[in-house]
Amino acid sequence: MEIYETQSEIAKRKNWLLSLIVIVLVTFGTLILLQGIALAFIPALYNISLEDLMGLMTGNYDVPNGRNAMFFVQGIGSGIGFWVAAWIITRFIEKADLHWEIQRSRFNVKNLGIALAITLGAMFFNGLLVYWNAQLVLPESMAGIESWMKEMETQLMELTKFLTDFQSIPELLTGILVIGVFAGIGEEMFFRGVVQPKMKHYTNSAHWGIWLTAIIFSAIHIQFYGFLPRVFLGALFGYMYLYSGSLLYPILAHIFNNTLTVIVIYMSNQGMIDFDLESTDAVSYPAAILGLLVLMVGFFYFKKINQPKDAELDQGI
Numbered sequence: 001m002e003i004y005e006t007q008s009e010i011a012k013r014k015n016w017l018l019s020l021i022v023i024v025l026v027t028f029g030t031l032i033l034l035q036g037i038a039l040a041f042i043p044a045l046y047n048i049s050l051e052d053l054m055g056l057m058t059g060n061y062d063v064p065n066g067r068n069a070m071f072f073v074q075g076i077g078s079g080i081g082f083w084v085a086a087w088i089i090t091r092f093i094e095k096a097d098l099h100w101e102i103q104r105s106r107f108n109v110k111n112l113g114i115a116l117a118i119t120l121g122a123m124f125f126n127g128l129l130v131y132w133n134a135q136l137v138l139p140e141s142m143a144g145i146e147s148w149m150k151e152m153e154t155q156l157m158e159l160t161k162f163l164t165d166f167q168s169i170p171e172l173l174t175g176i177l178v179i180g181v182f183a184g185i186g187e188e189m190f191f192r193g194v195v196q197p198k199m200k201h202y203t204n205s206a207h208w209g210i211w212l213t214a215i216i217f218s219a220i221h222i223q224f225y226g227f228l229p230r231v232f233l234g235a236l237f238g239y240m241y242l243y244s245g246s247l248l249y250p251i252l253a254h255i256f257n258n259t260l261t262v263i264v265i266y267m268s269n270q271g272m273i274d275f276d277l278e279s280t281d282a283v284s285y286p287a288a289i290l291g292l293l294v295l296m297v298g299f300f301y302f303k304k305i306n307q308p309k310d311a312e313l314d315q316g317i
Contacts, residue, residue: 001245001306002206003103004197006096016202023089023198027190030085035077042069059155061162067171070163071178079182082190089194098193098247106246111306115240118298119253122236123260124291126229131283133228149224156223166266175262184255191217191234192241192250210238233257236295243303 010019039057042048046065048056056063056070063069090096138146163179166172191213200209214234218227237250268275 001243002192002197002200002241003099003245004090004096004194004201005099006090006094008094008096011094011096011198011201013201016198019094019198022093023194026088026093027082027085030088031077031081034081034084035073038073038076042072045069045072059158061158067163067165068174070159071174074163075178075182079178079186082186086186086190086194096194103246103248106244106306107248111244111302112249112252114298114302114305115244115249115253116256118240118295118302119236119257120260121291121294121298122233123257124287125295126232126291128283128285128288129229129232130226134225134281136225152222153225164262164265164269166262166269172262172266175266176259179262180255180259183258185251187217188237188247188251188254192237193247196238196241206242210235210242214238239299240302243299244306 009015010022039053042053043050046069048063048065048069052060052063052066053069056066061067090098138149164175166175195216196209196213198209199212200206203209203212211231214231217234218230221230223230237254240249240253241247264273264275267273
């Protein structure tokens with residue numbers, strides 16, 4: 001029940017390759033432009049010299065106000081960037097209509113509660129996928145690629161640890177805004193709002209559309225040892241949109257997932273709970289199994305109560 005209604009020539013199935021090329025160019029162009037604009041404002045906003053700014057961008061995180069500056073770049077260049085790219089594509093290139101009036105009418109608090117319960121169950125089950133993915137070992141002939149993957153993973157983990165080293169409530173709120181809200185809205189608007197319906201159209205299959213989009217969603221994060229869990233989450237949000245016909249559910253579920261993770265990290269930093277962001281050596285199988293059960297039951301019920309109405313079926317929406 002995804003909504004992406006357009007009669008634009010470029011959006012037709014026969015032009016799928018051209019459409020994808022345009023989407024890629026517009027998206028990367030938008031992200032690069034907005035990141036460049038954000039970087040240009042950093043020296044004035046955060047009193048960071050150009051030399052320190054270059055060091056910050058290359059991994060030297062011992063810079064005063066460096067965390068806030070990185071959040072500013074990430075929030076503008078990534079979270080807002082994906083939303084702007086989606087808006088440009090739908091409004092000016094494909095002239096698509098997502099029928100927000102219909103999407104809002106399909107939203108209610110009861111369904112949201114179920115969606116959040118599903119997401120919580122998925123987070124527990126995802127612990128098992130994180131563990132499995134961390135055990136990835138490539139053949140000896142691909143040792144060079146594996147070494148590069150591990151190096152990239154280490155660099156991204158260092159960045160993640162730096163960004164999430166929250167020591168105060170204002171830093172926590174900034175993290176929630178950028179990692180939770182901006183990322184949740186921007187990524188869902190782009191991946192589930194634009195890419196998923198188009199993949200469904202290209203492949204003539206809702207399931208292929210969801211999983212291809214989830215793979216792209218995970219790949220763009222360039223975290224090889226977190227690839228499988230992120231594909232799973234991407235598919236989870238994709239099925240929420242498919243079954244409900246409203247982007248509001250995956251958007252809020254994505255925000256909930258990221259925000260809860262940020263809060264858990266903050267509580268760990270404050271010594272309130274025992275949580276290690278880097279640990280992938282152990283997994284709680286009972287928690288994973290319980291999470292899977294909650295996920296399965298929740299999705300069964302979510303799908304059942306969100307069956308399209310006869311009027312919607314007649315309209316083909």
